[in-house]
Ligand code: SF4
């Protein structure tokens with residue numbers, strides 16, 4: 001265990017945990033848009049910046065990346081932290097002005113106008129890479145990635161086309177903090193709409209009740225991975241019981 005101070009509170013924390021995790025466990029709020037316990041930290045959004053003091057040195061660090069240390073003093077809401085967070089929200093709003101999650105953060109931080117030039121495209125994607133990390137680390141499909149650099153950076157499938165590796169599981173849509181990816185099942189088809197393309201996948205029909213209940217590609221993926229019999233998913237969960 002290590003002993004640290006967050007916002008004046010003395011806290012015992014497990015070694016190896018990040019400041020963001022420890023703050024969360026102790027009900028100390030730090031805004032964070034690109035962090036999720038299911039995937040490795042990435043440090044993309046910079047909203048989780050906090051001020052740390054070690055000896056005589058003070059600096060700002062991303063709390064989702066920085067692991068706790070004995071004697072560390074952390075401030076999550078100092079003036080310096082709040083000012084930087086406001087600027088980060090303004091940057092994000094310049095890219096994605098209509099995002100509810102950003103508008104809410106702006107209101108929390110007292111940001112009432114954006115000083116930066118609005119980007120031409122009104123994006124929904126904040127390039128947090130939660131979807132790509134979930135796809136790679138949790139699903140192990142690696143169907144999407146962040147491509148290009150600078151202002152051309154985008155989340156995309158290879159060549160902006162139907163990704164062969166995509167199993168249509170929807171993890172990307174589930175984890176996306178901005179709803180930039182959506183999923184709709186219509187009849188026998190699952191439609192996944194991404195910021196730069198739309199993909200369609202066939203759903204499997206239950207051989208008993210006739211309901212279309214899961215993407216065929218996802219079921220094939222599980223059968224192969226878990227070495228299950230080919231007819232393992234012929235029935236939907238309701239008809240299997
Ligand atoms: S689509 Fe969503 S999860 Fe993926 S990078 Fe963009 S905002 Fe993040």
Ligand code: FES
Nearest residue numbers: 032043045046064
């Ligand atoms: S949550 Fe730490 S940089 Fe996004």
